[in-house]
Amino acid sequence: MVNPIIDVQHLDYRYPQQAADQLTLHDISFTVMPGEWVAIVGHNGSGKSTLAKNLNGLLAPAAGTIKIDGQVLSEDTVWDIRKEIGMVFQNPDNQFVGATVEDDVAFSLENQGIPRPEMLTRVKTALTQVNMQDFATREPARLSGGQKQRVALAGMIAARPQILILDEATSMLDPRGRQEVLATIREMKANSELTVLSITHDIDEAASANRVLVINDGQLKEEGTPAEIFQHGEALIKMGLDMPYAERLKAALKRQGLQVPTNYLTEKGMADWLWQLRSNK
Ligand SMILES: Nc1ncnc2c1ncn2[C@@H]1O[C@H](COP(=O)(O)OP(=O)(O)OP(=O)(O)O)[C@@H](O)[C@H]1O
Known part of the structure; x- marks a missing residue:
């Protein structure tokens, strides 16, 4: 039997300045299987970043347990567990440690004791994958927000963690840049059993997932496939997601009296359905 790689049970979290009866995360339980x-x-x-920071031990829960790859997260295990988790934040500024882009991407590899020739190959490949190969000798601080996010992602690609946590990690990229990064992550997943947890407002990023968790007011409110979650239409906006174009189109056609498919369709799926409708006339 395969065990979950992330197992969160009854997690409560409160920031130090919060009163005893206040919680930022309340009774959150979920599991993630390897490769999901x-x-x-x-x-x-709603508490998404707070949850991510609990998962790699940056914040310590008030109650509940977190198990990563079978190990209970505690003061004793946190350093081992962090080696398995790569995290990319919305604002990667605080994550840069190297004087140049390539030094920065190499940093975690040096810590892992990877031999230099392999390190150089991995750094180069990772920078090429995020389209930053021409910036290898630049200073990270001088890059744009989107470029910084790409470099932070390259660091994670090179380090090859078992779990990748993306906290709004594509938010500063333009739509094309986001698509490129998502394609890179799909490629990484195809080549290894990488588990991805992505915190996002981007509908395409959420649609790339196998499963979507909806957090509201520090509680886990819903869980389902992207198709199940996207059927909520207008309620998506309340969940912090932009409604996908295909769903907006469906809603508009429905208002015109058309019977539209109830299952979730991508833009391509919607276009195919419209073609079929037209040829059946
Ligand atoms: N360091 C902190 N100290 C005290 N309260 C905090 C701290 N960081 C976040 N909070 C509060 O905890 C709650 C959850 O914040 P969190 O950043 O986890 O939400 P989020 O869902 O990730 O939001 P966003 O989508 O804006 O990033 C918010 O009310 C926030 O104000």
Whole structure:
């Protein structure tokens, strides 16, 4: 039997300045299987980043347990567990440690004791995958927000963690840049049993997941496939997601009296359905 790689049970979290009866995360339980891609959505301030920081021990729960790859997260295991988790934040500024882009991407590899020739290959490949190969000798601080996010992602690609947590990690990229990064992550998943947890407002990123968790007011409110979650239409906006174009089109056609498919369709799926409708006339 395969065990979950992430197992969260009855997690409560409170920030130090919060009163004893206040919680930022309340009774959150979920599991993620190895190789799964899970998106976490929810409106601003619902507790998604707080959850991500609990998962790699940056914050310590008030109650509940977190198991990563079978190990209970505690003061004793946190350093081992962090080696398995790569995290990319919305604002990667605080994550840069190297004087140049390539030094920065190499940093975690040096810590892992990877031999230099392999390190150089991995750094180069990772920078090429995120389209930053021409910036290898630049200073990370001088890059744009989107470029910084690409470099932070390259660091994770090179380090090859078992679990990749993306906290709004594509938010500063333009739509094409986001698609490129998502394609890179899909490729990484195809080549290894990478588990991805992505916190996002981006509908395409959420649609790339196998499963979506909806967090509201610090609680896990819903869980389902992207198709199940996207059927909520207008309620998606309350969940912190933008409604996909195909769903907006469906809603508009429905208002015109057309019987539209109830299952979730991509833009291509919607276009195919419209073609079929037209040829059946
Ligand atoms: N360091 C902190 N100290 C105290 N409260 C905090 C701290 N960081 C976040 N919070 C509060 O905890 C709640 C959850 O914040 P969190 O950043 O986890 O939400 P989020 O869902 O990730 O939001 P966003 O989508 O805006 O990133 C918010 O009310 C926030 O104000």
